[in-house]
Amino acid sequence: MLTPALLAAAACLAQAPDQSAAAPIRALLLTGVNNHNWRFTSRMHADTLEATGKFDVTISDDPASALASPDLAKAGYTLFVLDYNDLDAPKRWGPAAEAAFVSAVNAGAGVVAIHSANNAFKGWTEYEQMLGLLWRQGAGHGAFHAFEVVLQNTEHPVTKGNLGGLGRSFRTRDELYHGLTPVPSSRPTMLADAMSSRDSGGTGSAQPMALVNQFGQGRIFATPLGHVWTNVSETKQSISGPGAVGFKTLLVRGAEWAATGRVTLTGPWSDVRTHNRLTPEQAKEGWTLLFDGSTPAFRGFKKQAMPDKGWVVRDGLLVHTAGGGGGDIVTLEQYGDFEFSVEWRAAAGANSGIIYRASEAFDYPWMTGPEMQILDDDGHRDGKGPKTRAGTLYDLFPCTHDVVRPAGEWNHARVVTRGSRIEHWLNGVKVVDIDMDSEEYKKAHAASKWPGMKAFGTTRSGHIALQDHGDEVAFRNIMVRRIDGK
Numbered sequence: 001m002l003t004p005a006l007l008a009a010a011a012c013l014a015q016a017p018d019q020s021a022a023a024p025i026r027a028l029l030l031t032g033v034n035n036h037n038w039r040f041t042s043r044m045h046a047d048t049l050e051a052t053g054k055f056d057v058t059i060s061d062d063p064a065s066a067l068a069s070p071d072l073a074k075a076g077y078t079l080f081v082l083d084y085n086d087l088d089a090p091k092r093w094g095p096a097a098e099a100a101f102v103s104a105v106n107a108g109a110g111v112v113a114i115h116s117a118n119n120a121f122k123g124w125t126e127y128e129q130m131l132g133l134l135w136r137q138g139a140g141h142g143a144f145h146a147f148e149v150v151l152q153n154t155e156h157p158v159t160k161g162n163l164g165g166l167g168r169s170f171r172t173r174d175e176l177y178h179g180l181t182p183v184p185s186s187r188p189t190m191l192a193d194a195m196s197s198r199d200s201g202g203t204g205s206a207q208p209m210a211l212v213n214q215f216g217q218g219r220i221f222a223t224p225l226g227h228v229w230t231n232v233s234e235t236k237q238s239i240s241g242p243g244a245v246g247f248k249t250l251l252v253r254g255a256e257w258a259a260t261g262r263v264t265l266t267g268p269w270s271d272v273r274t275h276n277r278l279t280p281e282q283a284k285e286g287w288t289l290l291f292d293g294s295t296p297a298f299r300g301f302k303k304q305a306m307p308d309k310g311w312v313v314r315d316g317l318l319v320h321t322a323g324g325g326g327g328d329i330v331t332l333e334q335y336g337d338f339e340f341s342v343e344w345r346a347a348a349g350a351n352s353g354i355i356y357r358a359s360e361a362f363d364y365p366w367m368t369g370p371e372m373q374i375l376d377d378d379g380h381r382d383g384k385g386p387k388t389r390a391g392t393l394y395d396l397f398p399c400t401h402d403v404v405r406p407a408g409e410w411n412h413a414r415v416v417t418r419g420s421r422i423e424h425w426l427n428g429v430k431v432v433d434i435d436m437d438s439e440e441y442k443k444a445h446a447a448s449k450w451p452g453m454k455a456f457g458t459t460r461s462g463h464i465a466l467q468d469h470g471d472e473v474a475f476r477n478i479m480v481r482r483i484d485g486k
Contacts, residue, residue, distance in 0.1 A: 142201025170246025
């Protein structure tokens with residue numbers, strides 16, 4: 001039942017403000033249940049959208065609560081991004097949340113539905129009408145493989161100009177859905193398709209890859225592209241890495257159109273954000289910037305200045321060059337309880353690390369400080385070990401979730417220490433949480449390479465180090481804040 005409160009909330013959501021450079025599109029990304037790797041995809045989609053400078057994305061892993069919240073209208077969302085399906089665990093959002101969602105879209109809020117979102121909510125009539133083309137009985141897919149996505153409608157704002165100059169087609173690696181079921185009462189417009197080849201296990205016919213639809217005043221953009229399985233690294237290429245520019249361009253253009261009815265993005269997808277700066281909020285929270293794009297607040301381990309080789313500043317990035325030498329670098333100050341944040345990008349096969357609470361009383365930082373691993377999991381042998389993959393507490397604890405991005409893609413890492421407790425966060429997801437005084441830690445330590453190094457993990461204050469492992473790794477947005485006593 002649509003109560004007056006729900007109707008008022010829907011009207012507020014639908015009244016999109018004038019979208020300008022100073023007023024990004026407020027988007028609510030709904031995820032948290034999906035038989036795909038939603039922890040990876042949801043954060044990747046949010047980053048893809050925000051990199052354009054045109055979106056401000058809030059991620060909700062609990063859509064039922066987010067949509068039913070009395071504060072929903074105040075947030076001013078004009079776009080819903082769906083990275084959710086209930087195929088394996090049927091889970092509707094509940095009457096209040098569903099009514100708010102339907103009312104908001106009917107009144108003009110936009111919707112983006114990605115990949116298996118078209119699997120969801122069998123029998124929810126309004127949702128099915130929005131998407132127009134669904135994974136239902138008879139649908140399927142072949143192998144994950146490379147194929148060409150071809151634009152069939154170049155007059156629609158999403159695809160006009162050949163996707164910002166990418167051309168009439170783009171190549172991708174993905175899972176190609178076939179046999180999707182059309183909704184009789186819905187009339188979506190197809191924008192792009194792809195040949196479902198028999199060699200890949202497909203049908204031998206072209207299948208829809210992008211479509212748009214209307215529901216009341218709301219605009220819907222949907223694509224069955226964007227498949228990522230958990231713990232199958234190859235499938236991350238569908239939405240991330242150098243080969244995913246076509247997908248990203250289609251996504252951001254479709255999202256802008258769904259929210260505003262027009263597309264102002266020009267050219268293929270790119271990251272236009274300003275980096276290596278503190279926001280006013282970060283400054284107020286006590287963050288200190290350790291690299292401003294030109295001068296790093298680091299020095300060589302056991303040295304007075306930055307190494308004269310190996311480490312360079314290039315295009316606003318702090319880069320360790322492959323084979324350049326120079327050794328590890330450390331922060332000028334030491335930290336006990338702290339939060340350290342950095343974005344890193346590994347070259348193919350590259351290895352590095354964030355070592356913290358490190359002492360200079362020994363030969364290397366890793367002889368005293370624990371390490372958050374930096375790695376191209378697919379290209380380095382350490383990527384095959386559960387305790388040596390990217391994000392792990394190196395050789396001690398594996399990541400609880402598979403969220404690392406491929407070589408060439410930026411990852412956001414965060415290390416939080418409070419007394420004996422350590423947290424590793426990777427791409428917005430907590431992947432390690434351990435108490436170094438616990439029996440669990442002592443058992444893991446005994447089974448690791450560290451028992452022979454008596455000082456390892458014994459310091460509760462020290463330098464934060466970026467490791468020279470001989471490979472090319474780039475860093476940006478490096479910052480730290482003390483949380484002693486908090």
